[in-house]
Structures are given as structure tokens and as C-alpha cells.
Amino acid sequence: MIRNLWGPQDVADYLGVPVGTVYQWRSRGGGPPGRRVGKHVRYKPDEVERWFEDLPGEVI
Known part of the structure; x- marks a missing residue:
């Protein structure tokens, strides 16, 4: 099932x-x-979540 697309405000x-x-x-x-x-x-949304997960840095 395809999720709704996000606009810039949703990403923010x-x-x-x-x-x-x-x-x-x-x-x-x-x-x-x-x-x-x-x-x-x-x-x-899946690509935004993947981009976030791939960011370098430590998890707090």
C-alpha cells in the first residue's frame, strides 16, 4: 500500500x-x-526516514 506523500511542512x-x-x-x-x-x-515518507537513519552521528 502506498502511503500519502509529504510536503515540506510534514518533513519539518x-x-x-x-x-x-x-x-x-x-x-x-x-x-x-x-x-x-x-x-x-x-x-x-520511507525515503525521508531512510535518509534520517543514514545520517552520520551517534544515537543518544
């Missing part, structure tokens, strides 16, 4: 960062992979 809420940070990541070529759908950017 999931990661606990300001939505502006998500836009900055995208404009700088970083952050989770997103795709343009018309004039909107959409993210697959």
Missing part, C-alpha cells in the same frame, strides 16, 4: 526542524530526496 514536523531548514537543504542540494509535482515538492 517529522524531523523537528523549521520548514525553512527543509527549503534550505533542498536549495543547497542536501536533505531528504524530494520530487517536484507541478509547482509543489513532495517527499516519500
Whole structure:
């Protein structure tokens, strides 16, 4: 089953960062992979979660 796609605000809420940070990541070529759908950017939740899990660093 396909989950609903996320918008930038959904990604920001999931990661606990300001939505502006998500836009900055995208404009700088970083952050989770997103795709343009018309004039909107959409993210697959599984890819955002995978991107987060693959970040370097220690787990607290």
C-alpha cells in the first residue's frame, strides 16, 4: 500500500526542524530526496526516514 506523500511542512514536523531548514537543504542540494509535482515538492515518507537513519552521528 502506498502511503500519502509529504510536503515540506510534514518533513519539518517529522524531523523537528523549521520548514525553512527543509527549503534550505533542498536549495543547497542536501536533505531528504524530494520530487517536484507541478509547482509543489513532495517527499516519500520511507525515503525521508531512510535518509534520517543514514545520517552520520551517534544515537543518544
